[in-house]
Amino acid sequence: MQGKARLCVLLLALIGMSTAAAQAAAPPPTANAHALVKGDARAKRGSSPNLIYHGGPVMTAGTAVTAIFWGTSWSTSDTKISWLGKFYGGITGSSYLGTNTEYTDSARRHVSAAVTYDGAVIDNSPAISHAPQTKDIQAEVAKLISNPVPNGYYPVYIDQPRGHTQYCAWHSYGDVNGVTVQFGFFFNLDGDPGCDPQSPVSTYGQGVAALANVSGHELSEMLTDPQLNAWYDASGAENSDKCAWTFGSRTLSFGGASWKIQGNWSNAAYDANRGYTDADAGFVRGCIDGTN
DSSP: OEEEEEEEOOOOOOTTSOTTOOOOOOOOSSTTOBOOOHHHHHHHHHHSOSOEEOSOOOOOSOEEEEEEEESTTOOTTOHHHHHHHHHHHHOTTOTTGGGGTTOBOTTOOBOOOOEEEEEEEEEOSOOOOSOOOHHHHHHHHHHHOSSOOTTEEEEEEEEEEOTTOSOSEEEEEEEETTEEEEEEEEEEOTTOGGGOOOOSOOSSHHHHHHHHHHHHHHHHHHHHOTTSSSEEOTTSOOTTGGGTTOOOSSOEEETTEEEOOOOEEOHHHHHTTOEEEETTTEEEETEEOSOO
């Protein structure tokens, strides 16, 4: 079956304007997909602040990640592949992933912060050159992964830029070779101001910094809402959506590197009047990133 998708919608900035400037979202990859623009993320916190459980599964048994790199330009020596390997390989048990563990399934089992990185797979056929449907990425995962596992997460990174598509990434789920799995989609974000977290870290460059931020966003949402029927608020916003483009005062350290990643919504933090302080937004109640 084809899964729906939830988007991480990170909008282009107009020349001379801040990246916080919101524009109308383009049509999402499926008719039932969720799209959230940057301006809405903050406006809706007050009206429906906490996430609501809708009865679906969450990732309680740990997550096995295999990253897929699709496009003619990828090679085993590509630094993006190695840096994202450090990202996924080091994130398990991190304080950042710990921000997701308060959420439970119907049996009160908590989201697991355990992630196993099983490496990268390269597909050097030409990547899709337009904003894909979920079925396109589902087919790519099926092409590359012959033995998927139910707790698998298969993020697909293409070497094509975002162009005029007004999102950077999304996550979804579907049947792959007879197994229901989770997958994600990511554009090449090199030189893309609308998807740039403006990380002060220069070790791995802007393109990796942008992919790391949206990868953390989609991973967190996948853990707490893998089949799009678990944790989201009354407006449809998932945990990372509600903290979109706000950042704590410190970078996160794991995998032998520092990363600038937006935080995740915590019902417990909101109820306790906790959250981090963002340089632009000020005090952001309910958003935590593992350093606060």
